[in-house]
Amino acid sequence: ELSVVEGQIAIDSKPQGASLSIDGQPIGKTPLVYSGTGGEYAVRLEHPMYQTLTETIAISERYLRPSRAYQLAPKQGEIIVSLKPSGGVLLIDNIEYQAGKHSLDSTQSHTIRYEKPGFSQFEQTFNLTIGEPKTFDIRLTPEFSQVSIRANVPASVQINGSPIGQAPVSKKLPSVKHSLSLSYPGYRSVKTEFTAKRNQATELNINLLTEFDARRAEGRPLYANQIGIKLLPFTPSAFTMGSAANEPGRRRN
Secondary structure (H helix, E strand, O other), rough: OOOOOOEEEEEEEEEEOEEEEEEEEEEEEEEEEEEEEEEEEEEEEEEEEEEEEEEEEEOOOOOOOEEEEEEEEEEEEEEEEEEOOOOOOEOOEEEOOOEEEEEEOOHHHHHHEEEEEOOEEEEEOOOOEOOOEEEEEEEEOOEEEEEEEEEEEOOOEEEEEEEEEEEEEEEEEEEOOEEEEOOOOOEEEEEEEEEEOOOEEEEEEOOOOHHHHHHHHHOOOOOEEEOOOOOOOOOOOOOOOOOOOOOOOOOOO
């Protein structure tokens, strides 16, 4: 005669408090121990903020006391992001994303940030409601700096390859990195880069050197004329200067 197998199913979850039903009948909330005879049982866990979980668990002579500790997955909320201007960096919880539709954990708060050089930064902390997509239409405003450029000579000034006048000169520029070039006859040109400050004045003082002074400052040989033409040293062979003493028409000094 066959005996009836009796056992127990121990069920826990993280978070606890999930509603548990077995074979379609509500049993209680986790953690919980269910007693039953041998056979298969359809287990279902539900939580208002987490995804529903189902599994079939069997009680058998070999497995009289099966147990489960479920890690419930959060339900997902949805955000839709559009960006202007494009080309910046979009971070959600410090992870880089692209514009468009994204699913996020609805059980916690999130931080969205968008930034691009030369523009104001957008940042906001938010929560999601299941079934209610959240839309972010992010529009950054440009930031500028009044850049003043001075030099020791009235040099011609170019910014990003475009002439803007002679030093001293001032111009309103986006708060990003720019290339700067100054030139003046008889002086070595200066090329450099600078980043205009965000919403405040930027002042640049440039000192141009003659080619002679520039080479001396570099510790290089000074074989150059005033307009920068490099002169090459050489060792001459023997030669005679002047004419012979008995040359007709020569007079002694």
